[in-house]
Amino acid sequence: MLARTTSFGVLVVTQSFLGHVAELDLAAFALVQTLFLRFINGIILGMSSATETLCGQAYGAKQYHMMGIYLQRSWIVNIITATITFPLFIFSTQILRALGEEEDIAVATGQISIWCIPYLYYFVFSFTIQMYLQAQLKNMVVGWLSASSFVLHVLLSWFFVYKLNWGVAGALGGLNIASWASVIGQFIYIFGGWCPNSWKGFTTAAFSDMWPVVKLSVSSGLMLCLELWYNSILVLLAGYMKDATTAISAFSICLNISAWEFMICLGFLGAAWSRFAVLNSHFSTTLFPPKPSLLSTSMASEKEAALAALPSDSPTIFDKIISKEIPSTVVFEDDKVLAFRDISPQAPTHILIIPKVKDGLTGLSQAEERHCDILGRLLYTAKLVAKQEGLDDGYRIVINDGPQGCLYS
Numbered sequence: 001m002l003a004r005t006t007s008f009g010v011l012v013v014t015q016s017f018l019g020h021v022a023e024l025d026l027a028a029f030a031l032v033q034t035l036f037l038r039f040i041n042g043i044i045l046g047m048s049s050a051t052e053t054l055c056g057q058a059y060g061a062k063q064y065h066m067m068g069i070y071l072q073r074s075w076i077v078n079i080i081t082a083t084i085t086f087p088l089f090i091f092s093t094q095i096l097r098a099l100g101e102e103e104d105i106a107v108a109t110g111q112i113s114i115w116c117i118p119y120l121y122y123f124v125f126s127f128t129i130q131m132y133l134q135a136q137l138k139n140m141v142v143g144w145l146s147a148s149s150f151v152l153h154v155l156l157s158w159f160f161v162y163k164l165n166w167g168v169a170g171a172l173g174g175l176n177i178a179s180w181a182s183v184i185g186q187f188i189y190i191f192g193g194w195c196p197n198s199w200k201g202f203t204t205a206a207f208s209d210m211w212p213v214v215k216l217s218v219s220s221g222l223m224l225c226l227e228l229w230y231n232s233i234l235v236l237l238a239g240y241m242k243d244a245t246t247a248i249s250a251f252s253i254c255l256n257i258s259a260w261e262f263m264i265c266l267g268f269l270g271a272a273w274s275r276f277a278v279l280n281s282h283f284s285t286t287l288f289p290p291k292p293s294l295l296s297t298s299m300a301s302e303k304e305a306a307l308a309a310l311p312s313d314s315p316t317i318f319d320k321i322i323s324k325e326i327p328s329t330v331v332f333e334d335d336k337v338l339a340f341r342d343i344s345p346q347a348p349t350h351i352l353i354i355p356k357v358k359d360g361l362t363g364l365s366q367a368e369e370r371h372c373d374i375l376g377r378l379l380y381t382a383k384l385v386a387k388q389e390g391l392d393d394g395y396r397i398v399i400n401d402g403p404q405g406c407l408y409s
Contacts, residue, residue: 002143003130005264006150010175011037012256013150017157017171019249025168027245028108030252031101032116034235036092038259040085041123044078046221048127050213055135059198062348065390067198071132072206073213078124081221089113089120101239105248115172122179129186136198145185153178200390208330318354331388336374337381349389353381364401 011033019026051074058066088095093110097103130142153174160170190199232255238247320326322338331351332339342350355361355378361371379397386395 003139003146005260006146007126008260009150010153010178012260013153013157014171014175015253015256017161017174018168021161021167021171023245023249024104024108025112027105027248027252028112029172030235030248031096031105031109031239032089032092032113034232034252034255036085036088036113037116037119038232040082040088040120043081043085043221044123045127046223047078047081047217048074048131049220050074050216051128052131052135053216054213055132055198059135064197065200067132067135068195068200069203069205070213071128071199072202073210074128074131074217075124076206076210077214077217078128079121081217082120082124086117086120089117096239099236099239101236102244105239105244112168112172115168115176118176119179122176122183125183125186126179129183129190132198133186133189133195136195138195141189141194142186145182145189148185149178149182152181203388205331205388208333211327212329322354322356332381332385336377339381339385349391349395351385351389353378353385364399 015026015029015033018029051070054070055067058064058070090113092113093106096106096109101109130146133139133142156174156178157171160166160174164170166173189195235248235251235255238244238251241247315323315325317326321328321340328340328343330338330340332353336356337353338356339351339353342352355374357374359371359374361367361374367375382397
């Protein structure tokens with residue numbers, strides 16, 4: 001709650017200081033903040049809730065290393081989203097002209113919108129890292145960094161606007177500096193070793209299996225975006241009134257106060273949902289472990305998979321996974337092998353590694369001398385995947401051969 005209210009509070013503070021600069025600048029910022037920033041804020045905040053869900057589930061299931069991968073995937077998705085919306089700030093004057101806003105307001109909006117571009121990318125990192133840390137019960141870190149950023153912004157705005165008389169540049173410069181200061185603090189906390197279990201460094205695994213993250217992010221983003229933005233049309237309509245400058249500013253101030261109050265509820269909701277995701281994973285993996293009688297079911301399903309992988313005239317289940325006809329959670333892929341997570345894992349980390357080009361190698365019993373390269377490649381891939389997954393204390397490699405291979409060890 002503290003993070004949500006103080007993060008949105010910096011915009012309210014910026015608006016307050018701009019009100020002491022010029023009425024036109026206040027109205028221009030109102031349009032940029034309410035129409036453009038709030039629109040993108042809703043999208044990225046909603047998309048970042050995917051990070052909250054995935055990291056919460058990974059934390060509850062004790063798959064801590066996956067949290068860092070989910071965070072990096074969210075960065076990729078959100079950076080692309082922010083970049084797609086980037087032209088809104090570049091062409092804001094032309095957009096408002098086309099919508100029929102007054103010329104002086106449209107021109108002033110174009111000048112202010114350029115200052116808001118760094119703040120656009122602040123959304124990308126701030127929201128996702130907040131979700132990532134909250135899933136690990138590190139709420140105090142998020143809260144203190146956000147609160148410190150809010151206080152810093154008030155001080156910088158006062159100094160830049162009142163003491164240095166920098167006007168719009170001072171108010172918006174203070175906004176960017178204070179906001180990015182909190183993000184830098186979050187980076188230091190993560191990269192500095194205070195998240196040793198969940199952050200294993202940057203990895204190429206973040207670029208694989210992106211589609212589930214994209215789907216969850218887009219659906220969440222659109223939902224929250226519309227919820228935050230639908231009443232912002234009032235500010236646009238205010239631009240058509242007789243005294244447009246005053247009307248825009250008045251409507252924007254009212255909407256910001258209302259949204260600031262809404263952030264309190266959103267903070268409670270975010271904390272509750274994060275805990276629900278953790279508890280849901282914890283209950284499913286800890287309180288209700290597989291019963292002994294279910295082991296035969298696991299073996300049966302594994303036997304069915306082995307039978308389905310036997311040579312036949314039609315593509316096998318593994319052929320369909322390689323061709324992406326059957327979706328899978330890929331953790332490693334090159335031109336020779338594919339590694340993906342088992343859908344019914346029998347261990348905290350259970351990954352299958354299969355060759356893409358078999359050349360008659362349908363099982364170890366069918367191996368010939370010409371298969372030495374691919375067999376070695378499979379084992380070397382196991383080593384790469386183990387390192388990627390953070391299995392530094394050791395791991396076990398199992399090779400099943402034939403439909404009965406899963407019944408013996």
